[in-house]
Amino acid sequence: MxxxxxxxxxxxxxxxxxxxxxxxxxxxxxxxxxxxxxxxxxxxxxxxxxxxxxxxxxxxxxxxxxxxxxxxSGNSSLNERLEILIQHRQILDDQIKQLKEHQAKLNEKIEFYKEEIASQNLSIQSTFRKETIFL
Amino acid sequence: MxxxxxxxxxxxxxxxxxxxxxxxxxxxxxxxxxxxxxxxxxxxxxxxxxxxxxxxxxxxxxxxxxxxxxxxSGNSSLNERLEILIQHRQILDDQIKQLKEHQAKLNEKIEFYKEEIASQNLSIQSTFRKETIFL
DNA sequence: ATACAACATAGAGTTCCCTCTATGTCAAGG
DNA sequence: CCTTGACATAGAGGGAACTCTATGTTGTAT
Incomplete structure (x- = not known):
């Protein structure tokens, strides 16, 4: 086509x-x-x-x-092309490894944030409770 | 410090x-x-x-x-920040998934290239053999 | 025949993320 | 005291990868 x-x-x-x-x-x-x-x-x-x-x-x-x-430039360059590909594979592998590390850290951070927010909500709740108690 | x-x-x-x-x-x-x-x-x-x-x-x-x-802007923005983080985590997850797919395809390609090169070396060898036979 | 859309080229403009230059201030060492 | 070097700002420059504009040509439908 x-x-x-x-x-x-x-x-x-x-x-x-x-x-x-x-x-x-x-x-x-x-x-x-x-x-x-x-x-x-x-x-x-x-x-x-x-x-x-x-x-x-x-x-x-x-x-x-x-x-x-x-x-x-045809078949004569097959070896050279293969080398580029293999080199690039290495880069890609590293890239994925890095990203996974970032992923892990980001997940940690998100968990930390969730706890932080939860504890804030708690203190709001207790303030609220106090208020309801004292009102 | x-x-x-x-x-x-x-x-x-x-x-x-x-x-x-x-x-x-x-x-x-x-x-x-x-x-x-x-x-x-x-x-x-x-x-x-x-x-x-x-x-x-x-x-x-x-x-x-x-x-x-x-x-x-302080603690009041915790929720909003968490959202950005969670959204970004999604992007990161997708990114890793994509890269793994590319990795797989690249590996296929590399294997293909290796075979291609191997079969070329073979034909060179046989040409060489013919030559040695006919010389 | 003519209008129109899709194509062509050359080159300018845009966005992102730095990176550098010009010029000036200031604190410390010889 | 004066030089040096690290710092300051404002703004220009640079490279990568597009993206768009201006202008002109071509093939097809009415």
């Missing part, structure tokens, strides 16, 4: 401007038809999906660009 | 400029001494540590600022 930039934008959730920007940055190079219109295909689709994954895991555009260049 | 901005910068790993920027953005309001110099204390330290956590989990400065404002 072939897609115009409009269709492709809808299918990838990526905004026409963003797609053109990615092309400018050489992340992707769709074919052109006779009228110079961009013609994205299913391979582009899969590639964009992967780009989105890399981005979502914090890889900067520049690094994705490097990967894209290797990709376009 | 009290710290000058220089010391505090070293202790927090946050760059003097960044600390001043955070103050400008009202994330933190250290006291000043007679000479108008900033005097950070241990409470500021703990607070900065928490700011760093919020940042590291993707909370934008503006939202941290909102939290900081509530914090400075």
């Amino acid at each position: 072939k897609y115009s930039i409009g269709e492709f934008s809808r299918l990838t959730n990526l905004g026409i401007h963003t797609l053109r920007y990615y092309e400018q940055e050489k992340l992707i190079s769709p074919e052109r038809n006779s009228a110079n219109r961009r013609c994205y295909n299913d391979k582009d689709m899969a590639w964009i999906a992967f780009i989105k994954r890399l981005k979502a895991t914090g890889m900067p555009i520049k690094e994705i660009k490097r990967y894209a260049q290797l990709r376009s | 009290k710290y000058s901005i220089g010391e505090f910068s070293r202790l927090t790993n946050l760059g003097i400029h960044t600390l001043r920027y955070y103050e400008q953005e009202k994330l933190i309001s250290p006291e000043r001494n007679s000479a108008n110099r900033r005097c950070y204390n241990d409470k500021d330290m703990a607070w900065i540590a928490f700011i760093k956590r919020l940042k590291a989990t993707g909370m934008p400065i503006k939202e941290i600022k909102r939290y900081a404002q509530l914090r400075s």
